[in-house]
Amino acid sequence: MKPYSIYIDKWSQGLAKLLQKYDIYAPIKHENYLDYELLTPGSVSAVVYNQPKPSTPLKAFFFPVKENVVRETSKRTKVVIGAPSCDLQALKLLDRIFLEGEYLDTYYQKAREETIVIGTDCLDIQEHCHCTTYGIEPYPTENCDISLAIWDQKVMLQPLTAKGEQFINELDAHDLFHGEIDFTDLLQKRESVRQRLKIHNQNLPDNEKTREGVIKAEDAIWKKYAATCVSCGACAAICPTCHCFLLIDRQGFEKIKNWDTCQYPAFEKVAAGEDPLKKLYNRLANRYFCKFVYKPDMFGEIACTGCGRCIEACIGKINKNEIITEICQHL
Amino acid sequence: MSEKNIYKPIKFHLDKVVEETPAIKTFFLSAEQDFNFKTGQFVEVTIDGVGEAPYTPSSSPYVKDRMELTVMKAGYVTDKMHQLKGGEILGIRGPFGKGYPVEKFYNREIIILGGGVGLAPLRCLIYSLLEEEDKFRKINICFGAKTPADFCYKNWFPELLRRERVHLLRSVDKADSNWNETVGVVTVLLDKLRVDWANLIAIVCGPPIMMKFGTLRLLELGCREENIYLSMEKNMSCGLGKCGHCAMGNYFVCKDGPVFTYDQIKNHPDIWI
Ligand code: SF4
Ligand code: SF4
Ligand code: FES
Numbered sequence: 183m184k185p186y187s188i189y190i191d192k193w194s195q196g197l198a199k200l201l202q203k204y205d206i207y208a209p210i211k212h213e214n215y216l217d218y219e220l221l222t223p224g225s226v227s228a229v230v231y232n233q234p235k236p237s238t239p240l241k242a243f244f245f246p247v248k249e250n251v252v253r254e255t256s257k258r259t260k261v262v263i264g265a266p267s268c269d270l271q272a273l274k275l276l277d278r279i280f281l282e283g284e285y286l287d288t289y290y291q292k293a294r295e296e297t298i299v300i301g302t303d304c305l306d307i308q309e310h311c312h313c314t315t316y317g318i319e320p321y322p323t324e325n326c327d328i329s330l331a332i333w334d335q336k337v338m339l340q341p342l343t344a345k346g347e348q349f350i351n352e353l354d355a356h357d358l359f360h361g362e363i364d365f366t367d368l369l370q371k372r373e374s375v376r377q378r379l380k381i382h383n384q385n386l387p388d389n390e391k392t393r394e395g396v397i398k399a400e401d402a403i404w405k406k407y408a409a410t411c412v413s414c415g416a417c418a419a420i421c422p423t424c425h426c427f428l429l430i431d432r433q434g435f436e437k438i439k440n441w442d443t444c445q446y447p448a449f450e451k452v453a454a455g456e457d458p459l460k461k462l463y464n465r466l467a468n469r470y471f472c473k474f475v476y477k478p479d480m481f482g483e484i485a486c487t488g489c490g491r492c493i494e495a496c497i498g499k500i501n502k503n504e505i506i507t508e509i510c511q512h513l
Numbered sequence: 514m515s516e517k518n519i520y521k522p523i524k525f526h527l528d529k530v531v532e533e534t535p536a537i538k539t540f541f542l543s544a545e546q547d548f549n550f551k552t553g554q555f556v557e558v559t560i561d562g563v564g565e566a567p568y569t570p571s572s573s574p575y576v577k578d579r580m581e582l583t584v585m586k587a588g589y590v591t592d593k594m595h596q597l598k599g600g601e602i603l604g605i606r607g608p609f610g611k612g613y614p615v616e617k618f619y620n621r622e623i624i625i626l627g628g629g630v631g632l633a634p635l636r637c638l639i640y641s642l643l644e645e646e647d648k649f650r651k652i653n654i655c656f657g658a659k660t661p662a663d664f665c666y667k668n669w670f671p672e673l674l675r676r677e678r679v680h681l682l683r684s685v686d687k688a689d690s691n692w693n694e695t696v697g698v699v700t701v702l703l704d705k706l707r708v709d710w711a712n713l714i715a716i717v718c719g720p721p722i723m724m725k726f727g728t729l730r731l732l733e734l735g736c737r738e739e740n741i742y743l744s745m746e747k748n749m750s751c752g753l754g755k756c757g758h759c760a761m762g763n764y765f766v767c768k769d770g771p772v773f774t775y776d777q778i779k780n781h782p783d784i785w786i
Contacts (some may be wrong), residue, residue: 251520283768285519285753426757429520429750433562435604437520442756450748450758453566453588456721458761458783472760479763 186339186350187359193337196353198223200261203352204298207243208263209236218262231264231332232305235489239422240269241276244293245441247419251289251429252436260293261349263300263330268313268489270301270325272422275483277325279425289439298349301326305371307378310490312503314379316389318487321372331368338363386503387510389484393474395510401463407505408463410498411445417469417492417500418443423477423485444468470505519753522559522604525580529599533665537630538595539571539583542603547577552641553612553634553744553772557752558582559604560597564590567609567749569771571633571666573640580605583633583665609752610771613638613716613742622650622713624706626727628657628699631719632665634744638716639673646678653680653706657699657723660687682706699723700730710735716742725785728775738776745771745784 188196197206207218208229216230217237243262273294280290301322304311313320322329327346331338341347350358387395418424419441426449428442442449445465451457459465477485486502493501525542532538550556555569566588572581586595597603615638623642627635635654642652654673658664664683673681682702684695695702699719715736717727724743731741747759747766754768762781764770778784 252518279755283754285755286516287755288516288518289520291516425755427750428756428758429565431559431562431564435522435524435559435561437565439520442750442758444757444760450760452746452748453591454720454746456746456786458786471762476760476763480765 183341183347184361185363185365186341187336187363188339188353188355189357190332190335190337192355192357193353194226194229196355197221198226199354200352201226203259204261205258206261206263209233218264229263231330231337232302234304234306234308234311235266235268235491236264237420237491239272239420239489239491240265240299241272241422241425243297244273244290245276245280245425245427245439247441249289249439250432250436251439252434257296259296259298261298261300263302265299265301265322265326266304266489267301267318267320267322268311268487269422270299270322271313271318271484271487272489273325275423275477275481275485276425278481278483298328298345299326300328300330300346302329303331303368303372303375305331305375307375307382308490310493310503311379312383312386312488312490314376314488315383315386316484316486316488319372320375320379333367333371338365338368383503385507387506387513389474389478389486391510391513392506393478394513395506396467396470396474398513399467399470399509401467403505403509404463404467407500408466411462411466411500412498413445413447413462413465414497415443415445416495416497417502418445420491420495422487422489422491423473444472466500520606520751522557522565522606525603525605527597527599527601527603528579530597533583533667534663537583537585537665539581539665540594540597540603542580542582542605543578544580544605548580548605548608549577550574550608551612552615552638554608554610555752555767555771556580556582556605556607557609557749558594559606560590560593561602561604563593565604565606565750566590566594567752567767569634569637569744571636573637573644575640575644583630583636585630607752609767611769613641613772615641618642618714619648620650622653622708624653624655624703624708624713624715624731626655626699626703626715626717626719626731628719628723629659629663630665631723631744632656635716635718636666636669643676643679646676649678651678651680651708652676653682653708655682655684655699655702655706657684657686657702657719660685661689661692680706698726700726703727703730703734711737712740714740714742718744721746721785732775738779739774741775742772743775743778743784745773745778747771
């Protein structure tokens with residue numbers, strides 16, 4: 183599909199018009215964070231593009247914190263602008279879990295089908311970004327309908343799906359350019375971001391080495407790092423790949439699908455009392471086994487996409503990458 | 514939504530409740546439509562507005578319009594189950610999991626080792642095996658309970674004893690004055706069998722401690738790792754491989770089990786807890 187480009191003010195005007203038809207979410211910056219907000223005609227021009235990364239992981243649009251999965255819901259089509267590559271890659275694993283196999287999660291499926299995802303290049307890096315360590319490019323390559331980047335006051339739009347192309351045409355702007363675009367500038371920027379990430383994370387082991395380190399790690403290491411863990415579950419809530427949930431019962435045989443995590447006590451406890459994850463350090467270790475051993479074995483997909491959010495979110499100051507560096511240091 | 518909603522229970526009527534032991538009751542359910550399941554598969558049972566828990570039916574999969582569930586009082590949902598009197602509506606999702614590969618047991622001698630409420634899924638299995646009794650060489654059933662009063666399905670045993678290929682042995686940890694069978698842990702029953710250990714199929718279900726010592730004894734006697742079938746009890750929520758609660762290493766027990774051969778899971782550190 184050929185790319186499109188449009189001046190940023192026209193793009194904003196187009197988006198503002200489309201608010202009548204769609205719920206459009208895009209990153210807005212506040213003092214300490216950048217996060218998706220439902221746009222209003224007044225906030226369209228405040229959208230921040232090409233910056234890592236919204237606090238909320240993309241999964242929340244398809245797998246909400248709390249969702250009634252018995253009642254029928256009819257929602258307006260959503261457009262999510264500004265998904266970073268780490269979050270788009272995470273959808274690979276989530277799609278395999280919720281859409282594949284014998285049982286189809288129709289709520290997740292519906293949300294995936296009815297959401298237009300616009301991914302963006304990260305043209306800057308943050309302290310804990312480390313996607314390239316796991317072989318992920320810092321720009322959208324798949325799992326989105328449009329890839330967006332801004333330079334020279336212009337919005338470059340590369341449609342990746344028919345749904346994406348249709349959305350671009352709905353912008354209905356006269357000066358929407360469609361045809362060959364010279365991407366040399368963007369490619370150079372991408373390369374420089376990639377290099378910065380590589381240098382920034384040069385001592386961080388890749389996923390294969392991490393896997394080995396996790397398997398060989400002594401309990402003492404998990405115990406040491408678990409000392410400041412308070413089992414709050416923030417690391418899992420904010421993680422773009424963590425998929426665990428609990429079905430909560432409501433009158434009328436209704437069920438609420440609610441985010442849950444192996445980091446909470448009693449996550450695996452059975453009625454008779456046994457609990458394989460009774461000890462806090464076992465729960466911490468389980469998180470690393472899940473991400474670097476079990477999920478790759480079960481689904482052939484990595485379950486950490488290097489977004490760094492769990493490091494930023496941890497009130498116990500547990501740094502995933504410090505743990506990984508330590509468990510791999512003698513390999 | 515045209516596709517089936519995997520989270521929505523279908524309604525079953527609770528016809529009656531029978532007390533098996535002071536801690537165990539059997540719930541007799543009937544459905545409006547036929548319900549198909551394979552032996553060893555489980556269902557998720559919802560008490561409206563209260564909670565949901567997984568149980569393997571204890572009745573025959575050949576009976577389609579009714580289903581029996583045998584439940585031990587062990588936690589919040591099972592306590593509420595035990596308060597039901599009959600006449601209520603329950604929600605059922607499923608069947609889930611893989612169950613026992615009965616075809617693989619054809620022409621073999623079988624040992625079924627069970628204890629406590631573990632007899633529930635085993636009763637379902639035995640019903641299935643007896644539907645085609647002549648396909649199996651012999652069905653050795655070794656059941657244990659704490660005391661004679663702690664056996665479920667007391668009326669079922671005479672029926673089993675009449676079966677030609679069934680060899681039933683029972684033990685209790687503590688006998689009463691009427692008990693004239695074995696006294697001791699259930700694994701002692703294995704020592705009474707004259708069987709070709711290397712070629713038989715062993716199926717174990719019961720409390721974790723019994724599963725552990727049962728499996729270890731079977732291995733000592735020469736049973737092959739791939740011929741020992743264990744049904745694993747895990748915390749479960751969705752029952753269908755999405756929610757992560759039942760994770761055990763590289764498996765979701767709900768979807769990849771709940772029945773596993775010992776060699777599939779022996780390397781996982783916490784299989785007995
Ligand atoms: S484990 Fe941490 S760094 Fe990896 S994807 Fe999850 S939140 Fe991001
Ligand atoms: S790390 Fe824990 S909460 Fe996250 S997916 Fe794995 S088991 Fe679930
Ligand atoms: S019970 Fe939900 S994944 Fe097994």
